[in-house]
Amino acid sequence: GAVVSQHPSWVICKSGTSVKIECRSLDFQATTMFWYRQFPKQSLMLMATSNEGSKATYEQGVEKDKFLINHASLTLSTLTVTSAHPEDSSFYICSARPGTSGINEQFFGPGTRLTVL
Amino acid sequence: QQQVKQSPQSLIVQKGGISIINCAYENTAFDYFPWYQQFPGKGPALLIAIRPDVSEKKEGRFTISFNKSAKQFSLHIMDSQPGDSATYFCAASYNNDMRFGAGTRLTVKP
Numbered sequence: 001g002a003v004v005s006q007h008p009s010w011v012i013c014k015s016g017t018s019v020k021i022e023c024r025s026l027d028f029q030a031t032t033m034f035w036y037r038q039f040p041k042q043s044l045m046l047m048a049t050s051n052e053g054s055k056a057t058y059e060q061g062v063e064k065d066k067f068l069i070n071h072a073s074l075t076l077s078t079l080t081v082t083s084a085h086p087e088d089s090s091f092y093i094c095s096a097r098p099g100t101s102g103i104n105e106q107f108f109g110p111g112t113r114l115t116v117l
Numbered sequence: 118q119q120q121v122k123q124s125p126q127s128l129i130v131q132k133g134g135i136s137i138i139n140c141a142y143e144n145t146a147f148d149y150f151p152w153y154q155q156f157p158g159k160g161p162a163l164l165i166a167i168r169p170d171v172s173e174k175k176e177g178r179f180t181i182s183f184n185k186s187a188k189q190f191s192l193h194i195m196d197s198q199p200g201d202s203a204t205y206f207c208a209a210s211y212n213n214d215m216r217f218g219a220g221t222r223l224t225v226k227p
Binding site: 004006032034041042043044046049091093097104105106107108109110111113 | 148149151153158159160161162163190206210211212213215216217218219220222
């Protein structure tokens with residue numbers, strides 16, 4: 001149980017275009033989902049936290065208008081990188097926290113590799 | 118501000134040996150301490166986790182030792198295998214706030 005999927009697993013786009021990444025909890029309802037960014041050989045950096053039906057909370061330094069997050073249902077959150085530039089190239093990972101969990105456990109997706117040309 | 122400090126950055130261990138990775142945290146509000154294993158190009162996978170009301174937790178070859186007064190915790194991998202070669206991240210969490218260590222790249226030599 002507790003499987004989180006991401007789509008696509010990798011994407012290449014041209015500079016200036018927008019890219020949408022989906023994160024789904026397959027076998028549980030996630031009241032809270034998280035988006036992380038990971039650069040090569042570095043740790044995971046939290047970008048934003050989203051609760052179903054409400055606006056996402058962004059970490060300091062993360063541009064809200066550039067990284068649009070929508071958590072429309074208890075099993076789906078999307079991250080849209082708007083007007084992507086080469087410096088946005090990174091590994092984007094989502095995680096989900098079950099609503100019924102009594103602890104802070106997060107289940108991670110397999111990640112999406114974004115390359116902006 | 119780095120809230121979770123992890124060491125060493127990299128670790129090379131012979132097959133069958135013990136791998137030890139250490140973490141220290143600052144925020145005493147943290148109440149959940151997981152360890153994640155990540156292979157290249159994959160998302161992190163939960164390995165083992167502990168809460169501060171216990172000092173040790175063992176699952177198979179993996180053991181977490183937790184020292185609440187020192188605000189430190191460590192991962193011990195017994196009988197390390199080449200398949201354990203990966204990057205390991207410790208983390209500390211309180212409610213929706215989870216902070217990761219910098220990661221340790223473990224290489225287990227056959």
